[in-house]
Amino acid sequence: AQSVTQLGSHxxxxxxxxxxxxxNYSSSVPPYLFWYVQYPNQGLQLLLxxxxxxxxxxxxxxxxxxxxxxxxxFHLTKPSAHMSDAAEYFCAVSRTxxxxxxxxxGKGTKLTVNP
Amino acid sequence: xxxxxxxxxxxxxxxxxxxILRCVPISNHLYFYWYRQILGQKVEFLVxxxxxxxxxxxxxxxxxxxxxxxxxSNFTLKIRSTKLEDSAMYxxxxxxxxxxxxxxxxxxxxxx
Numbered sequence: 772a773q774s775v776t777q778l779g780s781h782x783x784x785x786x787x788x789x790x791x792x793x794x795n796y797s798s799s800v801p802p803y804l805f806w807y808v809q810y811p812n813q814g815l816q817l818l819l820x821x822x823x824x825x826x827x828x829x830x831x832x833x834x835x836x837x838x839x840x841x842x843x844x845f846h847l848t849k850p851s852a853h854m855s856d857a858a859e860y861f862c863a864v865s866r867t868x869x870x871x872x873x874x875x876x877g878k879g880t881k882l883t884v885n886p
Numbered sequence: 887x888x889x890x891x892x893x894x895x896x897x898x899x900x901x902x903x904x905x906i907l908r909c910v911p912i913s914n915h916l917y918f919y920w921y922r923q924i925l926g927q928k929v930e931f932l933v934x935x936x937x938x939x940x941x942x943x944x945x946x947x948x949x950x951x952x953x954x955x956x957x958x959s960n961f962t963l964k965i966r967s968t969k970l971e972d973s974a975m976y977x978x979x980x981x982x983x984x985x986x987x988x989x990x991x992x993x994x995x996x997x998x
Binding site for chain 1: 892927928944979988990
């Protein structure tokens with residue numbers, strides 16, 4: 772079975788500060804990993820994905836994440852937070868085999884950006 | 887950019903009534919999914935659909951739930967006899983290949 776743990780249900784940073792949102796996964800097979808963002812009253816928007824190519828993945832809006840197999844982690848970072856980054860962020864894992872594969876989500880981390 | 891469209895945005899239904907949630911996936915996508923998010927909890931997988939049949943379903947997706955692709959554009963989730971615990975945000979997703987999945991804005995289902 773696969774699972775995702777997101778450390779910290781709430782993270783608060785100042786505008787311009789580093790954003791670090793933590794995600795650890797558990798998977799018995801090589802995983803695909805994703806970060807989604809949810810703005811208030813909106814759906815889930817894909818930020819970035821790891822699909823077994825480069826371990827450092829760049830996404831939209833200046834976010835990036837690094838896949839570390841030895842640490843079973845896929846933390847999301849952004850060098851400088853912007854007010855518009857305030858949202859809820861979800862890490863998700865999926866299996867790599869073909870077919871219709873479900874996403875298993877973490878509980879989410881709500882990011883607050885203070886002026 | 888093409889979007890997954892869900893209607894209605896909010897559905898209020900009496901307990902025991904049937905409800906149909908509608909989704910229009912992105913037009914060239916082949917894989918379709920329903921997820922739900924109970925308030926304050928994780929987004930949970932319900933069902934995946936490919937080639938006009940269910941590929942996988944979770945233990946949540948019991949006999950009260952069904953999915954259908956009635957024509958070439960719509961993908962629906964039916965709950966036959968709603969319960970209070972069905973109150974949640976329901977998300978439809980679609981994908982061209984297996985990944986990545988593109989999500990709609992969701993339908994908030996409130997059961998009274």
